[in-house]
Amino acid sequence: MPAAFLLVYIFATKRIIEALSLATLLGCVMTYKAGFFTPLNEVLLGVLVNEDMAWVVIVCGLMGGIVAVIVKSGGGRAFSNLAAKLAGTERRTLFATMLCSLLLSVDDYLNVLTTGSCMTPVNDRFRTPREMVAYTIDTTAAPACILNPISTWAVFVGGLMVANGLGEPGKQVLTYVKLIPYNFYAIAALIVLILVIAGVIPHIGPMRNAYKRVDAGGPLQPEGSAGQDARAGEREPDPPGDPKLRDFFVPVAALIASTILFGFDMQKGVIFTVAFNFIFFFIRGMAPLDYVEEVLRGLKNMVMPLVLVFLSFAFAEVCKRIGFVDFVVDAAVRKISAPMLPFAVFIAFTFTEFIMGISWGLYVIALPIVIPVALSVGVDPLLAVGAVTSAGVWGSHCCFYSDATILTSAVTGCDNFRHAVTQLPYGAIAGVLSAAGYLILGHVLY
Secondary structure, three states: OHHHHHHHHHHHHOOHHHHHHHHHHHHHHHHHHHHOHHHHHHHHHHHHOOHHHHHHHHHHHHHHHHHHHHHHHOHHHHHHHHHHHHHOOHHHHHHHHHHHHHHOOOOHHHHHHHHHHHHHHHHHHOOOOHHHHHHHHHHOOHHHHHHOOOOHHHHHHHHHHHHOOOOOOOOHHHHHHOOHHHOHHHHHHHHHHHHHHHOOOOOOHHHHHHHHHHHOOOOOOOOOOHHHOOOOOOOOOOOOOOOOOHHHHHHHHHHHHHHHHOOOOHHHHHHHHHHHHHHHHHHOOOOHHHHHHHHHHHHHHOHHHHHHHHHHHHHHHHHHHHOHHHHHHHHHOOOOOOOOHHHHHHHHHHHHHHHHOOOHHHHHHHHHHHHHHHHHHOOOHHHHHHHHHHHHHHHHHHOOOOHHHHHHHHHHOOOHHHHHHHHHHHHHHHHHHHHHHHHHHHHHHO
16 A cells, blocks of 8 residues: 555656655554554654665765866866767767766766766757656666676675575675576666667657657756756856866766775765865865865755655665565465566566665565575576566666666756656566566576
8 A cells, every 4th residue: 555655646746755755654554553653753763874874875965075076176067078079969978878887887876976977967968858868877877787797786696695505605706697697677778778879769758758848949857857956056167267177087086996996885985085086176276165165065965865765765664564575475476386486576576676666675685585485496596586686676777766766866967757757668668578588488497
């Protein structure tokens, strides 16, 4: 019921904050009846002090500050000028955006926040709707990271596989490499994106309407985007003078290098970059007071996305208390036959992911269940785990309030609902192809 209410409310009102808030309240009322108020407060407080939530606040808040400083310095304009000159057309710019994301696929947050900050102004030069920019960046976030054996996603999933008996301790990466071919959704999503940019797959439904809006002289951003735009209120130097590329490339290089050197820990990378930028821009002539003001302004621009992430975590926690995932697993996975298991696992967990949008949390819950079930019915556990990881990526990509969807919307300046609903048809195409792949392979092998 909370899940059904949430989806109906979102599509009826196009408002996600209220939908998440009311669905969380409904879940608590259903679970605790008249005594719901204290558990609701416990859920909200627990999410607020949760380590994952704190990580998101630090990383995304400070990343907003880094973006604001780069824009203030003129570095953003310098990069935009160069990239627009090299790209030349809308299609080539979208491919360049995709390539930029792929090169940063060591972490989906690093990927989304950096590529969105860099490439959104460049795509604006060619009058590309923000919905299309957001779709391009979101599709090369989790789908690209899950295929990269040295990404944070690979390290996490590889560790879980080893912990559940599918590899030797200390060989998480080698274990994970064997899983890559079974990540059908990630592969399908990237192929669909390439075909959309190339024009082989046309603009569908809401995306077509976005292009019609822009072609008719309308705004690049869909209505309602201003409140969710991490770049809101950004301003170039006054006067802009001669913007320098080093004001863009040095901070971005510091962010990427420090994240990698700190063991792919983006929190440490972002904190280091904020400190490094203070020294760098002071040398470049920016007053300390101006630097701090820009960091704070950028942080304030991230408040709305962070509120959405907080509410999505709260709703996911209530779903766990209700037993939503356990119910789906019991209904669709534990008693399934071998040929149908990969397909059933993918379908069941795409459903839970579309509702909860927790990705990594899903892996922690699902792998200890799916691996023994696969072994008991004689299915290759790598195929079953691939179905789980594909489902998690589908959720990260297509859930209206997953962290990737929220952050992509924020950094590209695109209304969260409009971004989700415009990319959903393409995610559905990739999802259907993936489901067919698991169904066919299950019957061919078993």
